[in-house]
Amino acid sequence: MIEAKIKQTLRDVADFPKPGIIFKDITPVLHDPILCAEITQALALQLADIKIDVVAGIESRGFLFGLALAQELKVPFVPIRKAGKLPYKTIQQSYDLEYGSATLEVHEDAFKPGQNVLIHDDLLATGGTVVAASKLVNLLQANVAAYSFLISLDFLNGRDRLTSFSPNTFSLAKF
Ligand SMILES: O=P(O)(O)OC[C@H]1O[C@H](OP(=O)(O)OP(=O)(O)O)[C@H](O)[C@@H]1O
Numbered sequence: 266m267i268e269a270k271i272k273q274t275l276r277d278v279a280d281f282p283k284p285g286i287i288f289k290d291i292t293p294v295l296h297d298p299i300l301c302a303e304i305t306q307a308l309a310l311q312l313a314d315i316k317i318d319v320v321a322g323i324e325s326r327g328f329l330f331g332l333a334l335a336q337e338l339k340v341p342f343v344p345i346r347k348a349g350k351l352p353y354k355t356i357q358q359s360y361d362l363e364y365g366s367a368t369l370e371v372h373e374d375a376f377k378p379g380q381n382v383l384i385h386d387d388l389l390a391t392g393g394t395v396v397a398a399s400k401l402v403n404l405l406q407a408n409v410a411a412y413s414f415l416i417s418l419d420f421l422n423g424r425d426r427l428t429s430f431s432p433n434t435f436s437l438a439k440f
């Protein structure tokens with residue numbers, strides 16, 4: 266089962282990047298090409314009944330499986346990046362996450378009005394990051410069709426913050 270495989274392969278690192286945080290390190294997962302292929306297929310399978318026009322992945326770990334998922338679904342990929350990285354005209358949104366704060370940006374022509382956007386990231390913690398990404402999607406008059414994650418830290422209740430944007434939140438490994 267994919268959930269057990271991901272949980273067995275992940276590495277917990279205590280007190281990174283701040284004391285008290287148990288960091289879920291996905292680099293051992295990336296080291297296993299068969300598991301990576303299984304993850305990409307499992308992410309796509311969860312979304313089989315949902316209309317998706319574009320996958321948006323969040324810098325940086327959301328890029329790793331985000332592009333693979335877009336390829337699997339045969340739809341375009343849009344990078345949502347940390348401030349100051351995108352070269353063309355952008356819109357911005359600031360947010361707090363489990364261990365800090367940051368600003369996300371997307372190109373102002375990244376989504377067309379009415380498009381159905383799947384937001385992908387490696388991990389859902391407090392939900393601050395994907396709420397900011399969702400606001401960017403809505404600012405460009407597109408819809409959040411669903412969220413997909415490899416991992417969710419459900420004890421932090423990030424899912425509750427997402428229901429006002431989309432009822433569809435999927436994760437492969439729940440803690
Ligand atoms: O649900 P939240 O509390 O918002 O936290 C989740 C976010 O935190 C991590 O990203 P980070 O900002 O550490 O960036 P990285 O992907 O570049 O490592 C992770 O990849 C998610 O994007």
Ligand SMILES: Nc1ncnc2[nH]cnc12
Pocket residue numbers: 286287288289290362363364388390391
């Ligand atoms: N505990 C955690 N491990 C890895 N990435 C994270 N992003 C936010 N919280 C995290």
